[in-house]
Amino acid sequence: MRLGTAISDILHAQRGSLFPWVPVLLGAGIGGYFSLKSEPSGAVIAGLAALSLLSGACAVLRRPLAFLCWAPALVAAGLCLSYARTHSVSAPVLDFRFYGPVEGRVIALDRSPTDALRLTLDQVRLGRVAQEDTPARVRISLKGQAVIPPPGARVMTTAHLLPPQGPAEPGGFDFRRHAWFKQLGGLGYTRVPVLLAEAPGAAVPVEQLRRGLARYLQQRLPGETGGFAAAVTAGDRSGVSQETLEALRQSNLAHLLAISGLHMGLLTGFVFAALRSLMCLVPWIALHWPVKKLAAVAALSAGAGYLLLSGGSVATERAFIMVAVMFGAVLLDRRAITLRAVAVAAVIVLLRRPESLLSPGFQMSFAATAALVAVFAALRDREVPLGPRWLRPVAALVVSSAVAGAATAPFAAAHFNTIPHYGLLANLLSVPVMGSVVIPAAVLALCLAPFGLEWIGLSVMKWGMDWILWVARGVSGFDGAVSHVAAPGPWVLPLLAGGMIFAVIWRGRLRLAGLLPAAAALGIWAVAERPGILIADSGGLVGVMEDRGRALSRAKGQAFTAEIWLENDGDAASQPVAASRWTEVRGALPVWHGGHFRLIHAPGARKLSAVNGCSGGDIVISTVPGGDGCLVLTPEVMRQTGSLALTRDGKLLTARQAAGDRPWTGWQPEGSEIRRLRLLLNGGKSQ
Template sequence: MAGERSAAATRGLPARAAGRLPSLDLGALRDGFTGAVAFEAGQRRLFPWLAVAFGAGILVELTATQGQPNLAAPLAGAGLALAATAALRARPVALALTLGIAAFLLGFAAAAYRVASLASPILARTTIAPLTGLVEALDEREQGARLIVQVLALGSLEEGARPTRVRVSYRKAQAIRPGDRISASARLLPPPEAARPGGYDFARDAYFRGIGAVGSLTGRIDVIPSTERLPWSLRLAAAVDDARNALTRRITDATGGQGGAVAAALVTGKRGLISPQTNDVLRAAGIYHVVSISGLHMVLAAGVVFWLVRALLALVPLLALTWPIKKIAAGAAMVGVTAYCVFSGWDVAAERSWIMTLVMLGAILVDRPALSMRNLALAAMIALAREPEALLGPSFQMSFGAVAGLIACSPLLSARLFAGEKRGWIGRGLSFVMTAAVGTLATTLVAQIATAPFSTYHFQTVQPFGLVGNALTLPLVSLVVMPSAVVGILAYPFALDQPIWWLMGQAVKGMLVISTWIAGFGQANLVVPAFGPAALSLLACALLVATLSVSRLRWLALLPALSGLALAAAPTRYDVFIDREGAGAAVRGADGRLAVLGKPPNFVLEQWLKADGDGRRPDQVAAGEGAHCDRLGCTIHTVDGRSLALTKDKRAFHEDCARADILISRRDAPPGCASALIVDRKFLAEHGAVTIRLDPAGPVLSTVRKPGPPPPWRMASQVKPPDKPAAAAVDPPSGFAAWAKKPFEEPEPSADDAPVEPLQ
């Protein structure tokens, strides 16, 4: 009876209350998914996913391949996939998947071709030798300048062994112009690799810029008269760069101070005259993107030209009624933005923004919506086909991410607010002002959310007041700065530009005043610990699903978004950072913060601190509590009690090998060294910079260089490590004694000894 009552009592309860899990209606889920995909196809939202597949192919080739792939393989696969689409027209799902595979393989092929086509010699070791070359570009600084030099001769190196192009700097002011043939003594180094695993890889960026060495010029620089006519491409590049420098000086003379330096950078792209303090203020206010010529500048420049041409044509009734003035204005804007891109230096970020702007304006010419996700996807594929490596950089990720977010939210952003029944010009004016203000805040917020994962991953910084900074400064940029820049360039050939540059400079100074005020807020520039590529991939996937989808499928973005945020909120924290040359290390102390040992370069130490979420400057970091240092080296105990030694002099090896659990040195450790973990010159030459996480089971190492064939940008400096003798085969005392009799060898100068700045 009890059993019967129990069964009867549970008949009317839900399955979960009765102890049974509810069954999933797979058929309903399948039908719902199919319907959502059909709706996406009807809204023409499947095409942008081809750009995603194209980028995925590039990502796999640049990050996962080992060695140089055969270009014929992805091209053949893409050809077969495209041929198969003819038989799949009646099967839309299979057709979409096949097109995606073709786009993936074409992206893979584009990256493989780009890597192979740029192969050029990379300097293998530090070299001090006479340099003769042609100045391709010159960027003036507050002291001296930085040059891109096409190498004609470098010491005794043959043509196949010397770099094709080098980047050098000098501090003394000399009359050098682009196109000059110069000769000087140069101290050159291989482009340095990342300062930590997952960090900024200068060597990779330098490879794709054709730069095989970096360094400085010392002593006198001679300008040699050339009897040979330069190639037309170099003459054109030199003439444009010389004109950019001349206009930069003219703008700074008209405005003066840092306002003039920033104003000149907005017009010519020359940022060398902007002081580090001004850069810090702009970053803290969240508006440093204004200085880098990219999407904002291209859109504003094209918009000003488009508006001016259309307004002038509309003044003539006959033209307004009989001519397609909108298309004419779009064509004029295309010409104007192209000229602006060339004059601004044709930088990588500017070129991508130029492509995007041309696609948007071209849509107007063919009577299509200018701001659409299809146009954005087309611009992305064109830009990536031209420069596949851009996919790995923050500029591409942030610019296209911001535009994708703005397009996805455009129905909300374009709604007119405060537009009720208002009579009179005062009511309409207030409505316009309020709508513009709210629209500016909304677009800034959307752009910041869309770009936050990429900026945080690459720069480890967050600007909490960036919304305020952009809201207060962008009206000045949009209404005064950029229109003045366009008008000033038009007036420049007539020598009537000085008043315009003065007006532009006043607006820029106002922008700097606002930025300085915001930078004075507490915690205006937060440094957060670096998270890994897995978190970034999940967050980027969430952004793609949320922006490219128009159906209920966009809710699927919540899963990767929450997973990515969870990974980003709990990043891996390393306890030891080791310089790629072994010159110094940073060790976590008892207070939980990093302490420095040795003398790592300031640039490298700054990267370590930011990766650890530490906002201190390199000069604020001292040796940790408990560290003992002398001219032979340093010793310290780690947070888990292990003994760590940084050995500078070979005379300290005997003692350090006997007592240190972890031994670090820029020299070769002696045979039979008893330390459990040895990171010496041989190890660093093979693995690059090292980080260590102190796990209870033992130290866990991460290195910049991975096992297997090196990528092309590291082949010149890849050193095959010698075979390590077995510890049991060597008696430590006699091994050390034999090693100590070897001649004294001074390590080569570190690549970090030369100041290195990220390629812009």
């Protein structure tokens, strides 16, 4: 009884601040689902659903400990929700390398990391592939394509397609999971022209409008400025070069390129403030009409239009939900910017797309928003002065930039392995220009377009964007502009996020206890060790950690995998530099000696033929089958395990072990080669 009374008193002291725990508990269930190594059975899901309903029913009794009943209900609901979402988007995935005719409708255009234009197609038809086995969507990179097909057009070409690839290393980012929820069942490229099979119809008018706007802006604002303008207005990044993208990332200004909370907030805030001010200039309207609510409705309408025009990406949708909750609070005469409003937006996003919990966009945007709300609420409650009235906007900008940067820095470092050191300076120089020049000029251009005077707004918009690009290039060119950090272990971010969430939501001095797990997470991250040996699932690359950093077996080829390995090491070296670290080469074959085994990298048939016999402790990694009598790890063999990580003494971790057997993994049963590998690395003893 005493324990129950004590818990009841603690929860009673938290009244009014318990709702923000709803998305936290829901997210715990979602995170638990995605951390499972095997898919739960239907019976388990049914049991969890019953537990959720039963716990919810107990909570409805509104007893003092009702929140303790809601907690398991929400966690179980998050897991069940993730299961339902996973199976609702199920679609065929290629399980072989396809080469042949491809036909489909263009639904999106973007650029790959190598700056190649990419088409995403739906309504796909593949030559010699039954329709029930054909992916719902495929994505094709265009090599040397001169004519860009418009969205909605039906096109045909001859392309190479592969299944979505697994993690570049065990425990790394699983692109197959990402592709599963986008229903991308095949990815590849074409070197032949893409032919127009059918003109765009009326099925995707918004995409046609977006593409038309992007082309118009790129014509009126040539060069990188036009590409930047198309990106922030229509969500079309195809006109932004990789050089500009890299400059924006290194100056911590990449968030200005993605249509997210900042853009949506600036646009709707500008519309709200402008209309409210204009209506207040007319005394009769100000006295007889609900000016604030009318301006909120108009701003919300502008946000909805921006959502459609920008392509409705997950980040933009999330931003719109947040501003919709804010303006909904205005319409209901509630405080618009509170942790409760942030929690409502998070719940809506998680209910719609549970998988977004794992995305850096979700983590960074809600971390920044929650931190800003908490900090400014604390400043308001404690009546902390921000200086004289004329200086307060500048002080608020400095505080908000510093708080948002600090809140998002751990997540950005974990996902992108970089820390921009001059990000605060770049944001202080750029964000005011985006809010006071670029966004208002874009709205002005839209309002003047019917009169043929949009050039006025576009001219002002160009000046603001040129300034932002100049700042990005200048700041990214500073010495030591970026430092690189190693990837954290799997529990670092959950531990860090859990501690900071507790510190933000909990009331009272006990909230400081949340800093302990956050500090522990940073300590674990600081001493994290990277795998000694990495082997790509393609058989095309091997990386061994040496005193100078990771040594790569090739100076060219497998560039994407090499880049990911080096980034996760926190290593800024290029692939050729990393390849120069490899110390032993026999003939043309890189060789590395372990404790009781030897690695030989022989990509391609010619190099594999140069392997002159194998001893019992030799492991040959190749891109082709062969090597009589040798233990050869080829792409066909590695499809059973995915990429491999080994310690120097031979302890093995596979991508299969790290990711588990889930609907999106598509592992094949392990064969004799993998059993031989495990036996060899175990010192000849059966496991």
